[in-house]
Every structure is written in structure tokens, then in C-alpha cells.
Amino acid sequence: MRNMIIASTSTIHGTDYLSYLLPEVLEVFQEKQIKNLLFIPYARPGGISHDTYTNKVKTAFKNTIIEVEGIHEYENPAEAIQNAEAIFTGGGNTFVLVKMLHDLDLMNVLRKQIYTGIFYVGTSAGSNICGLNMRNTNDMPIVMPSSFKTTGVIGYNINAHYLDPDPSSTHMGETREERIKEFHCYNNLPVVGLREGSFIRVKGKEELLKGKHTARVFTKDNDPFEVPTDYNFAELSH
Template identity: 45%
Template sequence: MRLLLLSNSTMPGEAYLGYPKKEILNFLGEKPVNALFIPFAAVTFSFDEYEQKVNDSLQEIGHKVVGIHRFDDPVKAVAEAEAIVVGGGNTWQLVRMLHDQDLMEPIRKKVKAGTPYMGWSAGSNVACPTLRTTNDMPIIDPKGFNTLNLVPFQINPHYLDANPEGHGGETREQRISEFLEINPGTYVVGLREGTMFKLEGGALSLIGDRTTRIFLKGKTPYELQVGDDFSFLLND
């Protein structure tokens, strides 16, 4: 499999998909790719607008996307895709629409066969076994929490170490600890903004200038950085 899983799309003060653009080019290659785009996580703006926003960014590196909502047969569109790109937004809405259109298994099969998959935020969440480490509000019944299961660990994108000053609610680490109580044996990765995972040639690597935080029930959370060995995360 070839995966590029981003914590987020955009860093403050940068253009949309600005920080990962070089890595996207490295991932998709120099030859122009017309990727299938899944915009289902968009809630407050249209799928057409989302498609255009992504294309405005990717055209700078010679690639483009076409939204799956434009196809009469979305399952066939997945089967014929050169690459699959899944945008961020609300993970619950994304999963609901993937289930409604019976796309989970076709996407899983296509990516397992070698088609490149790129996602950010919610698009990275759904590459995991379930959506249960998303940060998003459950605005809709997802018709099941299981997702693509392309990797055997869970990602928590946009990971933050502490709450804002004056906020008395649970920290992100506390919420992940709750998940681990119910799901012992599952690794959760706190993927900080500006970082991403790449899976290529069976090797999982971290890209970015920040560390990532590793959680497992019974172990003290710890940090790993670019160049460290992440192979243990791929063990089922």
C-alpha cells in the first residue's frame, strides 16, 4: 500500500495545502495524476466548492482531482481511480456517506491493491480501523464506527498537549486514555499539526518538524520523531 496521512490541511498563515505540497508531489510523482476526490466530510460548504479549493492548490504541482459526487456510479469511479484523496471536515458525516454509498470495501480493496491514498484530518481518521479517535462532534449517525482499516492503529489528528488557558475540560490525552480503557492493545498516535505519516514499501515514516505522541494502555505516553522506527504500529 501507499498512504499519505496528514494531521491537517493548512498551517496558520499559509495557503491551503501549503505545508504538505512538496510531500504530495513526492507522493503522487511528477506525472500528472487525475485523482478521485471524496469531499463527503464537508458540511458547511458544497462538494463543488471543496473540489475547487483542492484543485486550486494542486494545480501548482501539476495534479488535479475530480469529486466522486460527479459520478453516476461511485463504486465504478473508485475501481477506475488513479489515486484516491479524502478531504478533512466532519468524520461522522464522511463515514455516514461512505456507508450510504457502499464505498468502504471498494476503497479498501482498491488501496490494498496499490492505488495511492491520501487523506487529511477526517481523511486520515478513516484510514484507521474505526472513527473513534476523531475530535469531531457526532452530528449524524455514521451507521457503524468501522472504517477502512488500512492501518491497524488509530490516529488522533490535530493532537494538542494541553487545553487552552482557563478551560477546565478534559485534555486530549485524557480522552485518549478513556479510549484505551475500552480498547486495550490498540495504539493511538497523537499526530500534531504540520506532520504526516507516509506508508510506502511496507515502511511507515513520520514527516514534519514536530514529534508525535504514542499511546498504549499500560504504558506511559511517549514521543517519537522523524527517523524513529514506527514499524511496531503496523503489527496487528
């Protein structure tokens, strides 16, 4: 039974790191009597070190009973995932994250643990790896993973930090919507555009949109459509 939070971002503008997600996360920790959190810092936002990134997460949980440890601190990262009470994969560069997970043979290990019901939290890149592949990331391909395949614990892809077109902008580059349409020229997977502050709460077979915003859903050869809070994205997999 899956138990997950798949969030567009770790931080809403003007707030502290993870602050908008902490109430939901801590509620699960209390319910499941979780005291230890394994953090996967491989996405390295801005190129920061694994230690620096892990310390940032430790700071976010400093006023709780939760003890945070980075997976890079373990000699055997696969065993760390298998023995974890809960797992958090942070945002950053999805190419870097996916490369590390494949290089260390951790992608399938993580998938299996999620399906055992371990509580999993992903933000941004950590949410991108919940989809069937990473082809809807917004990140620069600074490294080459051995595969774009990700955990596939949901039946569609995530476009995190989804931005609507700004009609007043003079920017001549493609919009997110145009990029996703390009993706659908060659792929048939649904794509969920998650706006800042939105997340998907997965409990068993339910995959419900949470947060203040609607989400935008893209499917091949169809017009995109908006879905409201509590929409069940599991319908996209049928």
C-alpha cells in the first residue's frame, strides 16, 4: 500500500524550507510512530554537497523528534533504503538524481520499498522520479543517466513547478505547455503540471491533489484540462 507525498516544490516563496509540507508530514510520522527519516540528497540543487543539503533538511526538522540521516552516510545505500522508516528525496537536478540512483542500482530498490508502504516524500526532482520516466523535467542535462526510466510508482509523469503562460511576457522561448505538447508528439503518457504549493497525496489506490491550486493535465492528442483539489489522478492510469 503506497503512502506518499509528491510535491511540486519544497518551498513556497517567502516561507521557510519545507514549512508548508511539515504539518502533513509530521501527521503521518505521528500516526506511524516514525522517528527516523532517510534523506536522499543526490539531486544537489545549485551543486551543493550532500552534507550541506542534508543539514538543510535537519534544520527543517530541528524542532521535532525526527532524526534525519543522509543516504550518503551509509556504506550500503540499498540497505539504508530497505531499513528506512521513511524516505525523503529532495529537489535539485533530476538528471543528477536519476544518474546516481541508476549508478548505485537504487531505482528498483526504492520502487519496491514504496510498494511495501514505507512513507515517501518527494519534492521537485524527488517527485519527478515517481513517474514512469524523467522526460518531463525542466532541468538542464548536465550529466547523462544510463536510463531515463524512474520508479513508476504512479502511472503518469510529473512536470514540477508548472508555470502558466504570461501574456505580458516578451520572452520568446517555449512555454511549459508547448514543451509538453512536444513530448506528446513522441510519447503517450499523461503529464500532470503541478503548480507551486500543490502536492499529490497518495494513499493506497488514491492519488489526490492537495493544496490551493488546480493542476493541469495533458494527454496525447487532447486539449489540456484543469482539475480541482481532491481530484484522483489514479483515473489517468486506467
